[in-house]
Amino acid sequence: xxxxxxxxxxxxxxxxALLIGEIIRRYIPELELIQVFDQPTIALxxxxxxxxxxxxxxxxxxxYNGIELAKLLPEDIxxxxxxxxxxxxxxxxxxxxxxxxxxxxxxxxxxIREAVNRILEQLKVAAPSSAVIPRLVLNKNDRMYLIxxxxxxxxxxxxxxxxxxxxxxxCMRSSNSLGYYKTLLAERSNFIPLHRSYxxxxxxxKEIEKDENNDGTILMSNGHQLVFSTKIKNKLIQSIQEAISxxxxx
Numbered sequence: 554x555x556x557x558x559x560x561x562x563x564x565x566x567x568x569x570a571l572l573i574g575e576i577i578r579r580y581i582p583e584l585e586l587i588q589v590f591d592q593p594t595i596a597l598x599x600x601x602x603x604x605x606x607x608x609x610x611x612x613x614x615x616x617y618n619g620i621e622l623a624k625l626l627p628e629d630i631x632x633x634x635x636x637x638x639x640x641x642x643x644x645x646x647x648x649x650x651x652x653x654x655x656x657x658x659x660x661x662x663x664x665i666r667e668a669v670n671r672i673l674e675q676l677k678v679a680a681p682s683s684a685v686i687p688r689l690v691l692n693k694n695d696r697m698y699l700i701x702x703x704x705x706x707x708x709x710x711x712x713x714x715x716x717x718x719x720x721x722x723x724c725m726r727s728s729n730s731l732g733y734y735k736t737l738l739a740e741r742s743n744f745i746p747l748h749r750s751y752x753x754x755x756x757x758x759k760e761i762e763k764d765e766n767n768d769g770t771i772l773m774s775n776g777h778q779l780v781f782s783t784k785i786k787n788k789l790i791q792s793i794q795e796a797i798s799x800x801x802x803x
Contacts, residue, residue, distance in 0.1 A: 557585040558606040558676070563596045563622070564589075564637070565614045569658070572690065572697040573609065573637060576662045581669050593617035597625060604630065607672055612638035612647075619643070623650050633675075635668045659691045659727060663737065689737075691717070691725050698725065702741065706773050707753040708734055718775065720757065747771070747781040 560577060564570040570589050577586050584607060590596035594616050600608065608630060612619040620643055623631050634652040636643075637660050644655045654668040689700045706718045710731035717725045727734075734752060738744040743755045753771060760772040771779040 558583055559587045560584040560607040560609065561600060561605040562586060562589045562609040563593060564611040565591045566611065567591065568696055572699065576665055576690065580662045580666060583673060584669065593622045597622060600626065600630065606633060606676065607669065608634045610634055610636050612636060612640045612643050620646050623652060633672050659697065661690050661737065662688055691727055703756065705754050706757045706775055707751055707779065710750045747779060751779055753779065
């Protein structure tokens with residue numbers, strides 16, 4: 554078995570640190586999260602002494618912010634820093650330090666996975682080329698939520714935001730655009746874009762019918778009705794048939 558790489562996480566937000574740590578433990582088996590710190594000054598001493606291979610940093614922290622902390626680190630550690638933060642305005646300063654990546658909250662497990670893969674490639678450590686990430690990470694009201702993709706009914710664009718409707722009745726708003734989720738869900742055959750406003754989970758469709766205006770209507774499992782043009786109906790039905798066919802073959 555390949556030896557795991559050591560990783561350290563520095564984030565003064567306890568809830569955020571717990572959830573990021575959970576992502577690392579569940580979905581990035583190449584890493585061993587050896588320490589989590591909420592105080593940068595204590596973290597700095599540990600990092601300099603133990604020289605972890607991967608370092609996850611928040612930006613807005615007491616005493617040292619994430620940028621100041623990175624400046625105190627040797628270059629070989631700085632280039633393996635992955636920032637995970639809610640502050641977009643520090644991105645240029647961070648990248649000038651030569652860090653590996655700068656991820657904005659709400660961050661997905663897939664984004665963390667891809668950032669770590671780039672470090673693994675640099676260190677020439679084999680990593681899975683196509684890890685399937687079964688959960689989405691969303692940030693809401695200073696909390697981060699892990700959401701199973703299977704629990705998503707559909708996504709609805711609202712300007713630059715996206716409303717994500719869940720099987721338990723919740724609607725979670727994301728600051729990412731619907732276009733972002735089209736890319737994220739592209740490899741998941743059960744998610745189909747209806748048009749510019751919706752992406753639906755086929756597994757949660759109850760009915761598809763044509764209305765009096767010659768347009769189509771989808772009835773979701775939560776009772777919501779989504780209207781779409783007839784020209785998309787054939788594509789939608791074809792996609793459902795293909796998904797069913799794959800399930801039978803599997």
